Amino acid sequence: MRTQYFVLGAAVAVSAFSYSEKTSAMESVADFNPAMSVIFDGLYYHDNVDGEGPDIIEEHNSALHSHGGHDHEHGELERGFNLRETELVLSGSVDPYFDAWLTASLSSEGIELEEAWFRSNSLPAGLQLKGGKFLSGFGYHNEKHTHSWDFIDQNLAYSSLLGDHGLSGTGLQMTWLAPTEHFWQAGLEVLQGSELERFGTQLDAADIADEIAAEFDPNGTGEFSEEELNLGIPSGPKLGVAFLRFGPDIGTEHALQLGLSAAHHNAMQSFHEEGTDAFVSEGAAHIYSAQAVFKGFAKSAFGKGSYSVQGEYMHFTSDQTATFHTNPAETGLPLALKQDAAYAQATYGFAPRWQVGVRSSAAGFNGSLREGNDSEDIQTSRQHSLALTWDATEFSRLRLQFNHNDIAIEDDNGNAGREKFNQVMLQYNLSLGAHGAHTF
Amino acid sequence: MKSIRYALRIFSLACFVAISQQALAINIFTCEPEWHALATEIAGSEANVYVATSANQDPHHVQARPSLISAVRRADLVFCTGGGLESGWLPVLLSKGSNPKVQRAPGLLLAAEQVALLEKPVLLDRAEGDIHASGNPHVHLDPRRILIIAEKLKDRLIEIDAKDANGYQKRFDAFHQRWQKNIQHWEQQAxxxxxxxxxxxxxxxxxxxxxxxxxxxxxxxxxxxxxxxxxxxxxxxxxxxxxxxxxxxxxxxxxxxxxxxxxxxxxxxxxxxxxxxxxxxxxxxxxxxxxxxxxxxxxxxxxxxxxxxxx
Structure with a gap:
């Protein structure tokens, strides 16, 4: 609640400031600080599974699938018109020592703070410190804001392991840029890790306890307390991230970046239901990732002839212990989860202002869920996408995207199955306000 | 044991040579080829002058590629057009470059801020297209303005690297003389x-x-x-x-x-x-x-x- 007021206050203050600036001294608008912009994003959505597409993808067979986690509070896509997050972005220099950035997502349900961070710009020796709530430097695509994506939706590999909004959190990041001709950057992050969607997800213990009491009633009294789940006391920081990036200087017309990242969460929790039994588990989790990006820049204006190719591979493991099981004999049983996920995509500017993109993602391969001596394989889900983008200017864009999905699912009885379906989306994305600079 | 000591000695010598070479020459990061040419002229051939774009790239649309971030990291001076021309990429280079020296003057020199600009918009409205708030930034095609910018560049170089002040002054004086003659000649021709x-x-x-x-x-x-x-x-x-x-x-x-x-x-x-x-x-x-x-x-x-x- 307090954050909401702060954001509103800041927005009002800035708009008042901009108004007075505009009327008094037009030329100073160029040096406007802070820069403010509003991103409008909406789409028309259709699928051939009665609008169940987003739910099927959300529920795909995955080692990270758990009930009762922290769901992100955004509306699901419906068939027809959808207004996605309208984002308010404020950024600028605080003083000679710090920059700050704020992204708030506005919807009819209220305001949600997505990012609020500061970054030092006066540390010596190529060091930079970032603090607050921010998108992690893990991977390549993770730090990209939704409006600079090449596709409308998140790729399946990220959705499966990190969630639709990627890996983000509250904490500190330190990066070091080497004083070398080629780009070498190393980064370390320590994050609270308590609001994650998939990797490192935390259970709402009170909710789970109520559900167990209602559906399983292990005490035979109709009551069950969250203490009986024996989950660790949720305190942080729980998430650590490390990354290394390398980008050789290969001239003005091409660019290459390679990266390795690792994320460690020390208390990932999950809740599983298996027929008449249910259990809750907790333990450390890891993701290792490798990324490569190659881009070619056009000599002609408006992006004709520009292209990009990028791919990321991620490997997830987690060793958990059943802290509570409805069958008391199985409490304390080890649970080993693992799965891989990857995507590759390419874009090409085939005409001025027009871009075509293809993307292929997969999640769940090399995956298994081992509980004590029982092991169950995770089935692979796949998604293939084709996107056509028209950039009217740097500030407005229309995009048409087609997805073919082949999703592994599990029905209520635990039987494996597959859902094959198509999705079509038409999106507009507008940016009102400051000219945004984009990272590589 | 001896060989290790020997290797260490070679290594430290190599480090010393590498570091001292880096420290000796001034590193200038330029955004466009015209500023690369001007910086090379005034700073001399010993300076390391890096250019971010090639002549046939539209400087409005350039990506903040990783090697540019590294070049900004090592720069003593960032010399660009400014005036909003590079607003899609230069801010990223400056913020990711982790180099406190080039965040503002004297380490940051923007050509469009050194001269009077044409076409300052009366109405700032994006409906009028990609208009730069402070005026038209393409200042390098007026040789008279180039001369003003060259002088500011010389002053900055002297401020940043005082030990080589004489060299910067000498090269600027030579350029100034030659350039004034050039301008006269070109004006006659045109x-x-x-x-x-x-x-x-x-x-x-x-x-x-x-x-x-x-x-x-x-x-x-x-x-x-x-x-x-x-x-x-x-x-x-x-x-x-x-x-x-x-x-x-x-x-x-x-x-x-x-x-x-x-x-x-x-x-x-x-x-x-x-x-x-x-x-x-x-x-x-x-x-x-x-x-x-x-x-x-x-x-x-x-x-x-x-x-x-x-x-």
Whole structure:
């Protein structure tokens, strides 16, 4: 609640400031600080599974699938018109020592703070410190804001392991840029890790306890307390991230970046239901990732002839212990989860202002869920996408995207199955306000 | 044991050589080839001058690629156009470059902030296209403004690297002398161009036209930064007639399609010009760039008149 007021206050203050600036001294608008912009994003959505597409993808067979986690509070896509997050972005220099950035997502349900961070710009020796709530430097695509994506939706590999909004959190990041001709950057992050969607997800213990009491009633009294789940006391920081990036200087017309990242969460929790039994588990989790990006820049204006190719591979493991099981004999049983996920995509500017993109993602391969001596394989889900983008200017864009999905699912009885379906989306994305600079 | 000590000694020597070499020469990061040429001129051949873009890239649209971030990290001076031209990428380089030296003056020198700008917009509205709030940033095509910028650059270099002050002053004085003669020469050469009505692809030539007294009567882009549309081009046919436009100016990354289209439907002649140093084979230096620009304009004008009289 307090954050909401702060954001509103800041927005009002800035708009008042901009108004007075505009009327008094037009030329100073160029040096406007802070820069403010509003991103409008909406789409028309259709699928051939009665609008169940987003739910099927959300529920795909995955080692990270758990009930009762922290769901992100955004509306699901419906068939027809959808207004996605309208984002308010404020950024600028605080003083000679710090920059700050704020992204708030506005919807009819209220305001949600997505990012609020500061970054030092006066540390010596190529060091930079970032603090607050921010998108992690893990991977390549993770730090990209939704409006600079090449596709409308998140790729399946990220959705499966990190969630639709990627890996983000509250904490500190330190990066070091080497004083070398080629780009070498190393980064370390320590994050609270308590609001994650998939990797490192935390259970709402009170909710789970109520559900167990209602559906399983292990005490035979109709009551069950969250203490009986024996989950660790949720305190942080729980998430650590490390990354290394390398980008050789290969001239003005091409660019290459390679990266390795690792994320460690020390208390990932999950809740599983298996027929008449249910259990809750907790333990450390890891993701290792490798990324490569190659881009070619056009000599002609408006992006004709520009292209990009990028791919990321991620490997997830987690060793958990059943802290509570409805069958008391199985409490304390080890649970080993693992799965891989990857995507590759390419874009090409085939005409001025027009871009075509293809993307292929997969999640769940090399995956298994081992509980004590029982092991169950995770089935692979796949998604293939084709996107056509028209950039009217740097500030407005229309995009048409087609997805073919082949999703592994599990029905209520635990039987494996597959859902094959198509999705079509038409999106507009507008940016009102400051000219945004984009990272590589 | 001996070999380890020996290896260590070699290693520390190599480190020392590498570090001292780096420390000796000043590192200048330039955004565009014209500033690369000017910085090399004033800072001398011993300076490490890095250029972010090549001549045939549109400087409005450049990506903040990783190697540029590394180059900014090592820079003692960042020398760019400013005025909003690089607003899509330079802020990222400065913020990710982790280099406190180049966040502001003296380590940051923006050419457009050193001279008076043309075309300052009365109304700041994106509906008018890609308008730069402080005015047209393409200042490098006026050699008189280049001279002012060269002097500011010399002052900055002396401020940053006082031990080499004499060298910077000497090189600037030599440039100043040569450049004033050049300007006189070019102005004489370009005398026939005075008051010639021309059409430009984008507002990239305003400073050149202003210097030489050439009149701009139309733009192929309907609004700055919006590519030519058939309807807008059609409207330019009558403009070329009523205004007697003789030349249509464009550069390689604009593409020649729109300019050719209009030449086929009017008496005006299209002329492809290098936008900066290295823009074609005949503009390898700042001096050559201006000679080439004026030569191309005068020659095209002369030939165009001839063929026009022929009809």
């Amino acid at each position: 005398a026939p161009l005075r008051n010639t009505p021309v059409i430009v692809h984008h507002r990239s030539w305003s400073y050149l036209l202003d210097w030489l007294g050439i009149r701009q009567v139309g733009e192929l882009e309907p609004k700055p930064g919006i590519p030519p549309t058939p309807a807008h081009l059609a409207s330019l046919i009558s403009t070329t007639q009523t205004e007697h436009a003789q030349l249509i100016l464009f550069t390689r990354y604009n593409g020649d399609k729109a300019a050719k289209w209009l030449t086929q439907r009017s008496d005006a002649c299209a002329v492809e010009l290098p936008f900066t140093v290295g823009g074609d084979d005949d503009s390898a230096s700042l001096d050559e760039l201006f000679s080439r620009l004026i030569d191309a304009l005068v020659t095209t004008q002369t030939n165009c008149k001839k063929s026009g009289a022929h009809d």
